[in-house]
Structures are given as C-alpha cells and as structure tokens.
Amino acid sequence: MKKHILEVDGVQKKYDERVILSDVYLKCETSQIIGLLGRNGSGKSTLLKIIFGIISAPNKCIRIDSVSKNKQNNLSSEISYLSQEQFIPNHLSVKKAILLSIDKQKLKFFYEDDFIQSILNKRINHLSSGELRYLEIKIVLFNPSKFVLLDEPYNGLSPIMADLVNEMIKGNSHKKGIVITDHNYQNVIRISTQLVLIKEGKTHYIRDKAELVDKGYLTSSAFL
Amino acid sequence: MVINLTVCAVAVLFGGFDYFFITILSFGFLMSIAFKELYRQNDYLFYSNNGISKIHLLVFAYAFTFFTTILIGFITFVIKNVF
Numbered sequence: 494m495k496k497h498i499l500e501v502d503g504v505q506k507k508y509d510e511r512v513i514l515s516d517v518y519l520k521c522e523t524s525q526i527i528g529l530l531g532r533n534g535s536g537k538s539t540l541l542k543i544i545f546g547i548i549s550a551p552n553k554c555i556r557i558d559s560v561s562k563n564k565q566n567n568l569s570s571e572i573s574y575l576s577q578e579q580f581i582p583n584h585l586s587v588k589k590a591i592l593l594s595i596d597k598q599k600l601k602f603f604y605e606d607d608f609i610q611s612i613l614n615k616r617i618n619h620l621s622s623g624e625l626r627y628l629e630i631k632i633v634l635f636n637p638s639k640f641v642l643l644d645e646p647y648n649g650l651s652p653i654m655a656d657l658v659n660e661m662i663k664g665n666s667h668k669k670g671i672v673i674t675d676h677n678y679q680n681v682i683r684i685s686t687q688l689v690l691i692k693e694g695k696t697h698y699i700r701d702k703a704e705l706v707d708k709g710y711l712t713s714s715a716f717l
Numbered sequence: 718m719v720i721n722l723t724v725c726a727v728a729v730l731f732g733g734f735d736y737f738f739i740t741i742l743s744f745g746f747l748m749s750i751a752f753k754e755l756y757r758q759n760d761y762l763f764y765s766n767n768g769i770s771k772i773h774l775l776v777f778a779y780a781f782t783f784f785t786t787i788l789i790g791f792i793t794f795v796i797k798n799v800f
Contacts, residue, residue, distance in 0.1 A: 547762075569765040581763035594767055636766055 515694035523671040528685030529674035545574040622649035721745035
C-alpha cells in the first residue's frame with residue numbers, strides 16, 4: 494500500500510488579540526494515529542478545522558506527499574473530518590447517509606456490523622447521540638480519503654462503544670493517517686502511535702507519557 | 718426548497734402568481750441559503766466529507782431551482798393555453 498504524508502507547518506491563529514496557535518508542526522503518515530492532546534482552549538479543534546479548510550489561517554503551510562495544498566480551499570477528497578457536532582443532516586435516513594458516503598464495493602463490509610444493522614432502518618433524527626456518533630465515525634473512517642481528522646470522537650459514547658470505536662480506528666489505520674483529539678485522554682493514549690501536546694500555541698512531540706505530567710497536561714495521579 | 722417555496726407562497730399571496738418566478742430565483746433562494754448558514758451549517762461537512770464543496774452545492778442548488786422554475790413555468794404556460 495502506498496504511503497501518504499500529511500504535513501502541517503507554520504500555522505498561526507489569533508482570536509482578537511489572543512494567540513491560539515503560534516508555532517505548529519504536525520506530520521502524519523499512513524498507518525499512523527496521531528493523538529493530539531491539550532487543555533481546553535489550547536487550539537486542538539481550531540488546528541483540525543484549519544487543516545480541513547473550514548477556518549482560515551494567515552500563514553498555514555499544508556502539504557500532502559510534499560505537494561503544497563495552500564491554494565486549495567477544498568481538501569475534502571484527501572482529508573475527511575469528524576466535527577464535534579453532528580454533521581449528518583437530520584432529514585436523511587441511516588441507509589441513505591451510508592449510500593451517499595460509502596463506495597459500493599465497501600458497502601457489504603460496512604454493513605457487516607451488528608450495531609449498524611440495528612440502526613439501518615432508522616432516520617438520523619431518531620438516533621441517540623451515541624448511535625449517531627458511532628455512525629459518523631464509521632462513515633468518516635470508511636471514506637476514500639487519505640487522512641482522517643477526528644475531533645472528540647468519544648463524545649457521548651459508552652465505554653463499550655468507545656472500545657468498538659478504538660478497534661474500528663485501529664482497523665482502518667493501516668490504510669489511512671489518523672489525527673485524533675479528545676479529552677478522554679486514556680483512549681487517545683491507548684490507540685495513538687504518536688502523542689502530540691499543544692501547549693501555549695506550540696506542538697510538542699511526546700516521547701514518554703511522563704512528559705504529559707512534566708508539561709502540565711496531566712497530574713501524576715493520572716498514572717496511578 | 719421548503720423554505721424557498723414557503724417564501725414564494727407568501728409572495729404569491731400578497732403579490733399574485735407572477736411574483737412566484739421572481740421570488741423563487743432570488744429572495745426565496747437567498748432565504749433558504751441564509752437558513753442553512755444560520756441553523757444547518759454543519760450539514761455542509763457531510764457533503765465536504767463526500768468530496769462535494771460548499772460552492773458546488775450552492776451552484777447545484779441554484780441550477781436545480783432554476784430548472785424547476787422553468788418546468789413550473791412551462792406547465793403553467795401549457796395549462797393556461799390548453800384549458
């Protein structure tokens with residue numbers, strides 16, 4: 494399988510006069526799961542939105558396979574994005590949302606899931622928040638894009654569903670590069686192949702979990 | 718389309734049927750886009766994730782409205798002249 498590389502460099506973002514991101518470098522390769530951690534308001538979600546192109550940033554430099562994508566507003570054919578909020582329109586049925594999103598060749602495999610089978614005949618607005626989140630994550634992961642950005646995927650998921658999602662993310666990571674951010678740090682740490690901490694607008698590559706304590710993201714009791 | 722047609726219905730009610738064609742292609746269409754921008758902005762992400770940009774969606778929506786208007790105009794013309 495061909496390896497792809499997503500590189501994000503020099504991203505700066507201010508809201509009013511408050512600097513959110515000032516020196517960001519992020520690299521994600523196919524089969525890598527980058528766990529993006531940071532305190533509330535540190536700019537994790539903003540960074541994902543800038544990468545996907547729904548928020549502008551003055552000096553961003555985004556490259557895929559060493560080709561600059563700065564002039565391209567729409568990277569949706571190469572990157573898919575799971576937002577924090579619901580993104581599947583309410584008026585669709587589950588089946589329709591799946592048919593619009595998944596390649597015909599992959600449909601059979603997509604449907605081989607007891608959970609998907611149980612919600613297949615429902616409408617989107619009749620799903621619980623956990624059911625909807627699971628469906629959204631699965632749709633985004635099964636997209637033909639090279640990279641997936643997951644913003645708070647564990648929101649509203651029960652522990653057993655979170656485990657299913659972890660398996661799904663791992664299962665899809667061999668053909669995609671995945672960037673995941675969530676305050677459920679245990680799950681993020683568990684599935685990530687590389688942790689990155691955003692602190693004071695800068696990205697810090699984490700080699701050892703203890704660094705998360707040193708850099709003030711976790712307290713030492715978090716590892717007890 | 719539902720919002721556009723609702724705006725058109727109000728225009729027809731107060732101004733007559735001729736206003737339908739102007740409203741559906743202008744104010745009614747803008748109102749439906751404004752509603753999406755205000756209340757359903759995340760819906761665009763669903764289409765973005767499927768490789769369809771916001772611009773493409775807007776162009777397709779206007780083209781669809783335009784051809785629907787022509788169809789309604791043609792049917793109205795036929796009904797007026799036949800019956």
